[in-house]
Amino acid sequence: MGSTLGRRLPVMADVAKEAGVSHQTVSRVLNDHPNVRSETRTRVLEAIDKLGYRRNLVARALVTKHSRTLGVVNFDTTLYGPASTVYGIEQAARAAGYFVSIVSLKSIDKAGVRDALDYLSDQGVDGVVVVAPQRSAAQALADLPLGKPTVAVEGGEAGSVSVVCVDxxxxxxxxxxxxxxxxxxxxxxxxxxxxxxxxxxxxxxxxxxxxxxxxxxxxxxxxxxxxxxxxxxxxxxxxxxxxxxxxxxxxxxxxxxxxxxxxxxxxxxxxxxxxxxxxxxxxxxxxxxxxxxxQDFDAVGRHSIEVLVRQLQGGPQEHERLVVPPRFVTRLSTTRVNA
Amino acid sequence: MGSTLGRRLPVMADVAKEAGVSHQTVSRVLNDHPNVRSETRTRVLEAIDKLGYRRNLVARALVTKHSRTLGVVNFDTTLYGPASTVYGIEQAARAAGYFVSIVSLKSIDKAGVRDALDYLSDQGVDGVVVVAPQRSAAQALADLPLGKPTVAVEGGEAGSVSVVCVDxxxxxxxxxxxxxxxxxxxxxxxxxxxxxxxxxxxxxxxxxxxxxxxxxxxxxxxxxxxxxxxxxxxxxxxxxxxxxxxxxxxxxxxxxxxxxxxxxxxxxxxxxxxxxxxxxxxxxxxxxxxxxxxQDFDAVGRHSIEVLVRQLQGGPQEHERLVVPPRFVTRLSTTRVNA
DNA sequence: CACTCTTTTGTTAACGCTAACAACCCTTGA
DNA sequence: TCAAGGGTTGTTAGCGTTAACAAAAGAGTG
Structure with missing residues (x-):
């Protein structure tokens, strides 16, 4: 009477056996290593398909030191602005092949920001986007020793960290x-x-x-x-x-x-x-x-991920500052004064 | 000229050496294992503090098979309802000691839901909350083979999965x-x-x-x-x-x-x-x-996490259905008809 | 004081993957 | 035909943690 669904999930070794190769070859196929005979590749791919194998990203992260996960720290995601920004960030991150882990803070003191950063860091995120629209949050960010690539959205004077914001x-x-x-x-x-x-x-x-x-x-x-x-x-x-x-x-x-x-x-x-x-x-x-x-929140989200990914890929170490222009939208609540 | 901050992060073995114990003892302290002499515990705690050690949750997840991360699948987080629900979920999850990883979908076909679930599953989430307000999403969820504990928010007829919704x-x-x-x-x-x-x-x-x-x-x-x-x-x-x-x-x-x-x-x-x-x-x-x-979105978020956590802790296997009552709010847009 | 039983601690072996290296195969050219 | 060299594959050793077992140290009993 197996408690769950019975058979355990297949691992790389299972695929290797099925395809008659070594697990390392399976790994190579999975990582698009160039030196794999195409016939071998096909065989491995078939075995993967047959067994329904999915690679264990946790194990991968342990050895590569990259989780392909980005952290997002935010305040009150209920407001339209922050919500839209996070949405843009999430979409852009996924398009770039990253997962997104989110922490929504209630208060924005330095302790809160530090905790959130620690929390995400513990989880092994590769980088962090902090939506820091308040002076205190921006200040906290500037003061904190940042162990990972970090981008601040609406985060103030730049300096110690890259910033993306609307003008x-x-x-x-x-x-x-x-x-x-x-x-x-x-x-x-x-x-x-x-x-x-x-x-x-x-x-x-x-x-x-x-x-x-x-x-x-x-x-x-x-x-x-x-x-x-x-x-x-x-x-x-x-x-x-x-x-x-x-x-x-x-x-x-x-x-x-x-x-x-x-x-x-x-x-x-x-x-x-x-x-x-x-x-x-x-x-x-x-x-x-x-x-x-x-305000083009979508663009803000996209740019913040671009900047972050650039840092992750070992781009320029200087901190960028990217400003998104606002756009005027005219409707009916304004009119020429008739003196 | 060390590229990053120089010294590598301390690991359990470093703490063990510092405290003069074995790494397993450090692990026991960290996991609140009962059988550790309190003097030893203090020594370990001091070493941890001194070295600024933080445990590697990725390694931990690899061996325990638990990541303490919950996945959330959502559609258009820009709308007030979904945004508030996700906020409630995130707060409740964190209070329960879980991380939250989010996927926001644009389309809601079965493929989209399956991909999102796979994506989260790959990442090793322990359970998933799917905000599935559309019939197609709910249907997709019902049809999919769910490998993990799952809760649907606004997810329809229950049956194959637990549901939390507003009446x-x-x-x-x-x-x-x-x-x-x-x-x-x-x-x-x-x-x-x-x-x-x-x-x-x-x-x-x-x-x-x-x-x-x-x-x-x-x-x-x-x-x-x-x-x-x-x-x-x-x-x-x-x-x-x-x-x-x-x-x-x-x-x-x-x-x-x-x-x-x-x-x-x-x-x-x-x-x-x-x-x-x-x-x-x-x-x-x-x-x-x-x-x-x-609609009390906060309550919906809270309840969905409660149900999920209960499942994770091996609670009752039957699928629950939890209904949150709506509340009438009277203001000035309605009045008695005067015939 | 010997003996058992319980704490407390240490040792070893996974977890599933990638990196580094070693070994093998096939070309190619002398 | 042989050596050199590249492409292709396999072997081994970790990554940092917890689980399982083994060992040592105390506590209690007759």
Missing amino acids: QVEGGRLATEHLLSLGHETVWHVRGPSDWLEAEGRVAGWRAALREAGREAPRPLAGDWSPRSGYEAGRSLASMKNVTAVFVANDQMALGVLRAFTEQGVRVPEEVSVVGFDDIPESEFFSPPLTTIR | QVEGGRLATEHLLSLGHETVWHVRGPSDWLEAEGRVAGWRAALREAGREAPRPLAGDWSPRSGYEAGRSLASMKNVTAVFVANDQMALGVLRAFTEQGVRVPEEVSVVGFDDIPESEFFSPPLTTIR
């Missing part, structure tokens, strides 16, 4: 310049949490665009990316007299802003123009459809 | 009953794609509630979960005369429906009441805030 400053600038070009006197800003680098970048772009146009930058309103925080900021803005244009740091908060305006009877875009950031799938169907800045 | 029928019923209780003569439905089990379940619940109330079920409008498909359905509905209540199969489509209604001058909820499904973070800030059915 947030440019995005903030695009949004603001668009609003100014429509004739708005100034542009208000609902910003993301100060601990987030992306939030800082967008603020910086907004500030720069205003400064270059010779305008005063109003005090930005604080948000935490959530629709609710946008809603609250929206209520504040609705109660002010001179607001005609708002750049909101992400689409979710923009939704909250729109909701608050609707409730207060402020019409968008007739009275106030609103620009968001991210271009989540929903934005096109907000009321009104949201003008926003699109 | 979609009940959800559809809740939504419909709510609308009927408000005095609506009947309830229209914008459904999800027909090969999704969740879509079918919601349709079934909607039908059942109407039947039990002795009402005719109108022909459901087809959608594909996207806001755009909801928008198109909404335009159709807006052009009809007798529509006063709509149950939309997910919140994203509901957003599209709301948008179409707004464009056509149909007021919600005054003229038409709308109920969604999922309770994504945005729904509370739609215009109007959306009455919807909440």
Whole structure:
């Protein structure tokens, strides 16, 4: 009464016997070694097929020291941005022949990052992508002794590690310049949490665009990316007299802003123009459809794997910094000011 | 000029020498074997600490046949539901001491599922959670010879595999009953794609509630979960005369429906009441805030890991079916009909 | 004090694979 | 015909861990 399915899984030696060769020859066939007679190769392949053999990657990893697995450290995969980035990373990694092992952190202190890295390292990953959108995470990463090739996504100042990110400053600038070009006197800003680098970048772009146009930058309103925080900021803005244009740091908060305006009877875009950031799938169907800045998360994921794989293959040791440009998407939430 | 950091990582034998014991004793300490003198244990622990030793889990996996890694197969992690489920799975798995390796599929045919399972199996995962919301995926799973403990999330009729899912029928019923209780003569439905089990379940619940109330079920409008498909359905509905209540199969489509209604001058909820499904973070800030059915994705993730771990620890061999109840969330998109 | 029984520790042999080397086969050219 | 040289195959030795057994050291008993 065999407890499981009876026969044990075939190993290389079984294939070797079946094909009448040595296990090493089987190994050679499997690894595309050039010096194998094609007739022998065929015989081995047939034996593999017949026995349903699959090579044991754990054993392989033990001797080669490569697991062909990449680690990903992330924070809150529930948000559209991180989720999309991880998706892009996963797809790109698999296309490059790597497995992906994921750790999603709740908190982002240094201890958390270290633990995650240790955890992945124990498991034998060949390299790591850390999605580190918060200053603390980026800092932790910079401070940590990294035993393996590592790429930071949205990870700040580079230096000790390669970075792939979207040009947030440019995005903030695009949004603001668009609003100014429509004739708005100034542009208000609902910003993301100060601990987030992306939030800082967008603020910086907004500030720069205003400064270059010779305008005063109003005090930005604080948000935490959530629709609710946008809603609250929206209520504040609705109660002010001179607001005609708002750049909101992400689409979710923009939704909250729109909701608050609707409730207060402020019409968008007739009275106030609103620009968001991210271009989540929903934005096109907000009321009104949201003008926003699109981030190509897919490209970010792809590039981060490219950079990492390049490092793994012994590429240049210097740390790269790869910046993905954002794209402006115009819809109906903005319009020319009619004075 | 050592290329990397010079010295090789310490192994068990190094620790053994340092502590003046055999490597097997070190192994025993590491595995909490009871029969180790506490003084010896301390000595070993100190040596481990001194050398910064970390055990090689790959070697361990080779001999124990357990990798303490769980595989997750998923489709489109960009959607809120799947993303949240995976997040829940990952958290629960880590809490249970397992690593998580993820494969995100684009297509969901049998070949895709088989490949994903093979891929994970090659890597040596101990068990697999397959998020299989589509009939084809569930079917593929049922047909495949599963070499490892497997749990399907939203995976259909059980039978050959354990299943954890949200009670979609009940959800559809809740939504419909709510609308009927408000005095609506009947309830229209914008459904999800027909090969999704969740879509079918919601349709079934909607039908059942109407039947039990002795009402005719109108022909459901087809959608594909996207806001755009909801928008198109909404335009159709807006052009009809007798529509006063709509149950939309997910919140994203509901957003599209709301948008179409707004464009056509149909007021919600005054003229038409709308109920969604999922309770994504945005729904509370739609215009109007959306009455919807909440799915506890976190619980689904947790339960799927519980079931899987139970199987891994040699629990009952019968396949379980665990159903998570949905929850009704009332907001402002529905109201009593005033005849 | 001899004897058994229980802890505690060490020794040896896998796990399934690849790397390194050795051995063999066949060409090829003198 | 033989030697040299390349292509092809086999043999051996690990990789770093745990399992199984063996040995040594204490504890308890008459």
